[in-house]
Each structure stands twice: as structure tokens, then as C-alpha cells.
Amino acid sequence: GDSVTQMEGPVTLSEEACLTINCTYTATGYPSLFWYVQYPGEGLQLLLKATKADDKGSNKGFEATYRKETTSFHLEKGSVQVSDSAVYFCALSDRNNAGNMLTFGGGTRLMVKP
């Protein structure tokens, strides 16, 4: 079945440091890939997405490139801020899956210190 694996946290960085959160996936079909962010006490917000190989999703300074050859979708940001502190979830949606259910990774907690 489909699965998503992401690096375990917590990841602790100083403000303005570079961020990379690794995410790899396995899927039987041709999935769309997503990064969601969850701020404390809130639901999930879509951060960015990519729907086909070599697509780059970007939003709020975050980027992730759909790499089919390495089955990866790593999240990057060049300079993090304290307000980026949250839990980040990598997810996939397999188009061959009726209903387009999302499969989530385990989540990575990011803590940015001033």
C-alpha cells in the first residue's frame, strides 16, 4: 500500500537558519504530493503541493520538488522564522485511489528559537 516516511523530530533551529525536512514515499500509482502545516491547537493547512514529477511547489518561502527518481518530496526553506514553529506533515494522494484519500507521514515538529 501507499506510505509516507518523514524524518522524526523535533527539529530545533535558530532564526534565519536553513531548513530541510526529508520526505520519501511509496505508491502504486502516480500520486500528488503535499506538505501540510499544523500550528499548535489548530487543524491542518495546506502549505504546498506538486502533482507530477519535477513539479516544484512553493509558498511562504517554503519549497519542495517532486522527485520521481528518488521518490522524495523534501521540504526546504532558506531562512526560518520563529513563526514557522509548527508540525509539518508530508502526504500523498494516489489518483488511482477512489476518493483520493490522503496518506500522511508521521509529522515533524519544527521549533525555531529567536
Next chain:
Amino acid sequence: GAVVSQHPSRVICKSGTSVKIECRSLDFQATTMFWYRQFPKQSLMLMATSNEGSKATYEQGVEKDKFLINHASLTLSTLTVTSAHPEDSSFYICSARGRPSGGAAEQYFGPGTRLTVT
């Protein structure tokens, strides 16, 4: 933008009582809604998928009689936790799948409901 609301945001109930959680898509129609459960510091676990006007499809290990799901309209789905026990305490999140901007269908998440059973 697409907005999904949940009510209540927090609820505390006594063991043995039932609790109903509402999930609404405010500005689009959702033929499919999903219910997730999230334990502290863990990922989301899909509980069930509900389609408007039909019975929900539950994931393996989720008790149908304990977690009653009703998807009565294209904008409303409810999750009722029956005879709640302390182990049901969790963060419940819904999502609604639709095309608010006319593009490809996507899932939009509600803000979550924190249930505490005492």
C-alpha cells in the same frame, strides 16, 4: 478561499455520555468528507470516509457503532462518539473534499475538535 468549520472546538464530557461533532463546508459543496483522529504528538489517523446520502466507510479497527457518522447534506457531516470513555479523548479533525474554485478537487481541513472525557 475554501473554509471548513468544526463545532465545538473543545468539549469536555463525562464518561458514558455521547458527543456530537459537526463539520461544515462553508462556501463549497463537499460530496466527500473525511474524519481523522490525532493523538498527542502523532500523525492523523483516518477513521472513516463519508459520502453525502450514503453510509460511511470505516477504516479497519474503527468501531462503527461507537463512532456514528452522518453526512446529511453536501455541506454537513457529523461524528457522534457514543458512550464515550476516557480513551476516546483525542483531537478529531474533519476534512471536506470539493472544488471551491472550480479547479481540481482537494481536501480542506477543519480546525479540529478537542474531546476530553472525564
